[in-house]
Amino acid sequence: MFCKYCGYENTDDASICENCGVELNSIHSEDASMYTDKRNKILLVAVAVIILGVVIAALITLNYSQPDKADPRASNLVCPYCGAGLNTLVAVRENTTHIKWYCQYCDYTWWEPIS
Numbered sequence: 001m002f003c004k005y006c007g008y009e010n011t012d013d014a015s016i017c018e019n020c021g022v023e024l025n026s027i028h029s030e031d032a033s034m035y036t037d038k039r040n041k042i043l044l045v046a047v048a049v050i051i052l053g054v055v056i057a058a059l060i061t062l063n064y065s066q067p068d069k070a071d072p073r074a075s076n077l078v079c080p081y082c083g084a085g086l087n088t089l090v091a092v093r094e095n096t097t098h099i100k101w102y103c104q105y106c107d108y109t110w111w112e113p114i115s
């Protein structure tokens with residue numbers, strides 16, 4: 001094996017470098033633990049990324065399913081485009097006379113006079 005410190009080629013069973021006297025085995029085990037450390041850090045980052053991904057996915061799902069509470073003003077409405085009803089319709093804008101509805105099913109938006 002090669003000495004990590006001086007590069008001298010020692011026999012494979014040598015425990016001490018013949019050139020500089022460094023303990024070859026201790027260098028080796030130190031390297032191994034450093035390698036494990038690195039791997040653990042990578043694993044930790046990977047786990048963190050996965051958790052973050054799950055949280056973001058959950059947030060997005062939550063956002064999409066947020067209008068669980070159907071707008072009561074949509075109770076008599078259906079989407080003029082696809083015919084979907086109450087639970088898919090969201091009021092996105094409104095003024096004194098009209099409400100702008102958004103259909104989550106087909107992405108259609110339209111103004112509806114307030115009755």
Ligand SMILES: [Zn+2]
Binds near residue numbers: 003004006007008018
């Ligand atoms: Zn050496």
Ligand SMILES: [Zn+2]
Binds near residue numbers: 081082083105
């Ligand atoms: Zn629609």
